[in-house]
Amino acid sequence: MTGEARRVALPARTAESRLIVVARAERAEDYAPVLDVLIDAGIRSVELTLTTPGTLDHLPDLLRRYEGAVDLGVGTVTNGDELARAVDAGASYLVTPITTAALVTQATAAGVPIVPGGLTPTELFTSWSAGASAVKIFPAGQVGASYLKDLRGPFPDIVAVPSGGIDLAEADAWLTAGAAAVSVGGPLLGDAFRGGDLRALRDRAAAFVAVCNRSAT
Template identity: 75%
Template sequence: MASGDTAYQRVLDVLVEAGIGSVELTLTTPGTFEALPGLRERYGDRVDLGIGTVTNSSDLSAAVEAGATYLVTPISSTALVEQATAAGVPIVPGGLTPTELFGSWSAGASAVKVFPAGTVGPGYLKDLRGPFPDIEVVPSGGVDLTSAAAWLKAGAAAVSVGGPLLGDAFSGGQLSALAERAKAFVELCASRPS
């Protein structure tokens, strides 16, 4: 196992125990490709493990080969959407403008990531749904527990939460604090309106 496996395992053990069902491992963390197969073996069907921060074709291919169950990219690239779709792996590309988001959605993305979501806020989803009533949106960037509730109430398909959930867990922070934050997010998502 790669050196990053131990840190990933400490954090994922807590997240999975708290009921988190999907975790995006980002390529900004060294050793992600090498860690993914072992993490998939360890967590099996208990959690979907995706690869995020995919920005080019070779990283997308490596993520698929490593066994990512989904892909996330911070950019709007129809070429990446088409490549992921051809590989049979769901992809959630990022964008901010209606043109970027609709371009990725119409190219076959499973959902689109409004990034950075903190810049526009949950009311933006209502605005997008005017011309694009069926678009599936996942806000990312600047999403904390309070704004996650507002995005879910506005109709977001899911929320992508990084720092407000993980805190300092990867740098030796208290795992009990991580567990409390994770449970709060799980409860929030479980209580979302249908």
């Protein structure tokens, strides 16, 4: 490859908040009550996953409901058809758990940011050099924040978003190590999609927001 690949930046709201919440619900109809609480607590970026049935059908309505308040990305994108449908539905950004330059090229051509997953230096560099907006270090819990410091040696400019089992302390550690943002699921959401206490969810979300804001200063 000659020259530098075209790259679409992460949405400003997502980049500034430094926090992406990964929402995996049983049904897309369950999104809104949880998103209401998350947004009220200061969450500004949520990844809705294709493992939740009906996500793409409900995305346009959710975008209208939360217009101007939150970036709604679509995750677990694994092929070109899913990517095209997510773009058509209005996804603010795309996340894929795999490393494939073809999806990066397709998203970039559509003008939509994409964050591909990978763990090894080769996987992460393949996505980054193809023009990824950022690379998702997954599963981040298997390597720890020191891994990003090691990656900074050969890849000083890479934009990284760790994902997978990141709790409050690990979020702070990854951001301190140079992560652009952290992607958080279970440690923040807990049992919210299974009838859990939404007041407790709000408290957890606010705590993560505070950590990410503090790490930005």
